[in-house]
Amino acid sequence: MGNRRLTVREIARLAGVSVATVSRVSNGTGQVSEETRRRVLRAIEEHGYRPHHLGRALAARRHGAVGLVFPGLSGPYFSELIQGFESEAVKTRTSVHILCTHLRADSDAEVIEMAHRVDGLAVLGGTVSHDTISELAAMLPIVVLAGDGPAAVPAVRIDNTAAAALLTRHLLADHGLRRLEFVGDPSGSPDVTERWEGFRQAHRQLELPLPRAPIRVGLQQPDGVFAAEQVLRRAIPPQGVVCANDETALGVLVGATGRGVRVPEDLVITGFDDIPMAALVTPPLTTVRQPVRELAARTARLLLQVTAGEPGQPETGLVLPTGLVIRGSCGCPTSTDSPTTGRHRTTSTSRRSRAM
Amino acid sequence: MGNRRLTVREIARLAGVSVATVSRVSNGTGQVSEETRRRVLRAIEEHGYRPHHLGRALAARRHGAVGLVFPGLSGPYFSELIQGFESEAVKTRTSVHILCTHLRADSDAEVIEMAHRVDGLAVLGGTVSHDTISELAAMLPIVVLAGDGPAAVPAVRIDNTAAAALLTRHLLADHGLRRLEFVGDPSGSPDVTERWEGFRQAHRQLELPLPRAPIRVGLQQPDGVFAAEQVLRRAIPPQGVVCANDETALGVLVGATGRGVRVPEDLVITGFDDIPMAALVTPPLTTVRQPVRELAARTARLLLQVTAGEPGQPETGLVLPTGLVIRGSCGCPTSTDSPTTGRHRTTSTSRRSRAM
DNA sequence: TTGAAAGCGATACCAT
DNA sequence: ATGGTATCGCTTTCAA
Numbered sequence: 001m002g003n004r005r006l007t008v009r010e011i012a013r014l015a016g017v018s019v020a021t022v023s024r025v026s027n028g029t030g031q032v033s034e035e036t037r038r039r040v041l042r043a044i045e046e047h048g049y050r051p052h053h054l055g056r057a058l059a060a061r062r063h064g065a066v067g068l069v070f071p072g073l074s075g076p077y078f079s080e081l082i083q084g085f086e087s088e089a090v091k092t093r094t095s096v097h098i099l100c101t102h103l104r105a106d107s108d109a110e111v112i113e114m115a116h117r118v119d120g121l122a123v124l125g126g127t128v129s130h131d132t133i134s135e136l137a138a139m140l141p142i143v144v145l146a147g148d149g150p151a152a153v154p155a156v157r158i159d160n161t162a163a164a165a166l167l168t169r170h171l172l173a174d175h176g177l178r179r180l181e182f183v184g185d186p187s188g189s190p191d192v193t194e195r196w197e198g199f200r201q202a203h204r205q206l207e208l209p210l211p212r213a214p215i216r217v218g219l220q221q222p223d224g225v226f227a228a229e230q231v232l233r234r235a236i237p238p239q240g241v242v243c244a245n246d247e248t249a250l251g252v253l254v255g256a257t258g259r260g261v262r263v264p265e266d267l268v269i270t271g272f273d274d275i276p277m278a279a280l281v282t283p284p285l286t287t288v289r290q291p292v293r294e295l296a297a298r299t300a301r302l303l304l305q306v307t308a309g310e311p312g313q314p315e316t317g318l319v320l321p322t323g324l325v326i327r328g329s330c331g332c333p334t335s336t337d338s339p340t341t342g343r344h345r346t347t348s349t350s351r352r353s354r355a356m
Numbered sequence: 357m358g359n360r361r362l363t364v365r366e367i368a369r370l371a372g373v374s375v376a377t378v379s380r381v382s383n384g385t386g387q388v389s390e391e392t393r394r395r396v397l398r399a400i401e402e403h404g405y406r407p408h409h410l411g412r413a414l415a416a417r418r419h420g421a422v423g424l425v426f427p428g429l430s431g432p433y434f435s436e437l438i439q440g441f442e443s444e445a446v447k448t449r450t451s452v453h454i455l456c457t458h459l460r461a462d463s464d465a466e467v468i469e470m471a472h473r474v475d476g477l478a479v480l481g482g483t484v485s486h487d488t489i490s491e492l493a494a495m496l497p498i499v500v501l502a503g504d505g506p507a508a509v510p511a512v513r514i515d516n517t518a519a520a521a522l523l524t525r526h527l528l529a530d531h532g533l534r535r536l537e538f539v540g541d542p543s544g545s546p547d548v549t550e551r552w553e554g555f556r557q558a559h560r561q562l563e564l565p566l567p568r569a570p571i572r573v574g575l576q577q578p579d580g581v582f583a584a585e586q587v588l589r590r591a592i593p594p595q596g597v598v599c600a601n602d603e604t605a606l607g608v609l610v611g612a613t614g615r616g617v618r619v620p621e622d623l624v625i626t627g628f629d630d631i632p633m634a635a636l637v638t639p640p641l642t643t644v645r646q647p648v649r650e651l652a653a654r655t656a657r658l659l660l661q662v663t664a665g666e667p668g669q670p671e672t673g674l675v676l677p678t679g680l681v682i683r684g685s686c687g688c689p690t691s692t693d694s695p696t697t698g699r700h701r702t703t704s705t706s707r708r709s710r711a712m
Numbered sequence: 713t714t715g716a717a718a719g720c721g722a723t724a725c726c727a728t
Numbered sequence: 729a730t731g732g733t734a735t736c737g738c739t740t741t742c743a744a
Binding site for chain 3: 373374375376377380386387388389392411413414415416417
Binding site for chain 1: 408421430431432435438439452458460466578581607614637
């Protein structure tokens with residue numbers, strides 16, 4: 001450890017040239033004679049020289065890094081998100097700093113701290129206050145992912161409200177269900193806020209009584225199990241639950257079937273996201289597909305583009321399409337194949353309707 | 357965007373002092389008269405000055421960052437891992453760079469690239485070749501997390517082999533099961549390699565015929581579903597499956613019950629990790645608890661400690677304890693409470709035996 | 713207690 | 729085509 005790194009100066013001396021020339025060679029900028037280039041290259045190879053990132057970054061006044069801020073992560077959703085983001089960044093040799101704000105009180109300060117170490121920032125909707133986002137937007141490029149910030153701050157998102165409304169209308173109108181409940185905490189994230197809104201909107205549009213208050217639980221499988229317990233303990237349990245995401249839906253499914261409740265006969269369950277498991281459970285889950293990885297990748301590209309100083313005003317509101325995925329858990333007939341025959345989503349047994 | 361940042365020099369001019377003094381004040385180093393300090397502080401506040409990270413880092417020759425390398429992530433295991441690591445780092449104002457090597461051919465080169473941008477590196481066992489780890493160890497502090505590298509490279513791990521053997525012996529000896537299969541790909545990660553080894557070891561120790569080849573699938577829930585299909589298609593299905601982790605076990609459970617197979621009567625299933633869902637399914641999952649978050653936190657602390665230049669040779673092989681968690685999926689009687697009564701692991705209905 | 717000046721490692725302008 | 733040198737923003741001797 002710690003054998004001091006070589007510097008441009010030493011390589012310059014070793015190759016018998018100036019530091020300027022070494023820099024030109026190692027960056028491929030400017031004009032260098034073939035002969036000199038070869039000499040320099042040899043010195044570089046021979047001593048395993050690598051330009052020091054900090055020196056280079058300071059001179060360029062670029063960190064060569066972007067930040068990704070999210071509230072503690074879990075499950076397939078965040079996995080996809082991080083990977084989608086990271087894989088775009090790596091293409092441009094940009095490194096990715098992460099920050100989990102979850103449960104930390106001073107997280108806004110931490111985000112600002114991070115802003116000083118990166119060239120651009122992506123924040124998950126709901127993780128950072130709008131005020132802080134505005135403050136950040138004044139100092140560096142920033143994109144909101146899955147949610148939105150103050151006006152003029154670019155955001156990449158889906159139309160959760162419309163998607164949730166479409167799904168809910170399917171249950172209400174096509175299946176004639178009346179007593180539905182929403183599982184998820186609308187104050188937890190913009191995604192859930194909007195899905196809850198879509199859920200209510202569908203009721204309004206069909207001129208039905210507004211649903212009761214949401215069952216406020218988190219977004220992971222265990223939360224769904226707890227929700228199931230709550231719901232099934234009622235004197236009159238609902239006919240169906242619209243869950244904020246697939247993981248809670250899966251949890252509800254496990255909790256319900258574990259208590260002998262039949263799905264969808266006794267209880268209809270729907271999710272949101274279309275994670276791979278959604279197609280594999282029994283009955284397979286009716287849900288909304290959203291392009292999570294693509295969402296993250298677009299966010300990264302948008303950010304990297306602005307960061308790289310590319311011309312043109314960046315799009316300010318990118319809305320990616322979603323699709324209703326009808327499977328068996330809503331009461332629709334399951335296709336004749338074994339529900340576990342399909343491999344992941346690509347060949348799943350789902351029928352899709354009405355891309356939005 | 358882009359209102360040029362203030363520099364020490366400007367603050368110095370504004371406060372009527374030298375840059376050295378500004379630096380002393382903003383770092384709390386050296387002696388500064390109360391009067392001067394106040395003046396400088398006022399200038400700093402007033403103009404919202406923050407020392408530029410790159411300038412500072414270059415002068416200190418420290419990046420103030422550590423790297424975390426893993427193979428694409430997914431599920432509760434990686435979530436815990438990342439959060440455990442990140443939350444330690446944030447305490448020391450160190451930022452965390454992530455790199456997902458998954459499915460990328462030139463990942464070793466990317467890791468080396470990253471090594472030039474951080475003060476220390478944590479790599480998940482199996483993500484980087486031993487040769488590359490050695491190479492890295494020569495240039496910066498590095499710790500292997502969940503696995504091990506070449507000798508002399510510190511590692512933080514659990515004893516997978518012993519834990520898997522203990523679990524397997526429970527099925528073999530206590531339940532008298534004979535036809536067991538292992539679900540997971542031993543070549544996928546050191547964790548799985550060792551668990552597979554423990555599985556075989558238990559057979560050897562009890563002088564039973566060695567088990568058949570493992571069912572090589574990934575570590576996510578859908579993989580477990582596919583494994584269940586494979587296994588149940590056999591002329592003579594096994595009496596039980598020992599899964600590489602809880603997620604695949606949960607997948608197997610879903611796949612099996614979806615096909616009308618009763619667990620544990622027709623098929624015994626065990627997992628590894630003790631994720632929150634393990635206690636909540638029906639029947640609850642017999643598994644091995646491992647302190648994932650703690651593993652990551654210890655790794656981070658070890659790394660940060662070395663990075664900060666703390667004295668003393670770092671421990672080179674830290675092995676954290678695991679514990680067998682007996683629940684219902686192995687055939688043991690489930691405790692009388694509803695399996696879903698417990699809330700997460702802390703108050704779960706599990707009985708524990710023989711901490712290791 | 714304070715300031716001047718020499719780095720840290722690399723880039724890029726301006727001469728030659 | 730190449731070299732000298734100022735510069736990026738900050739820290740840290742060394743003197744005063």
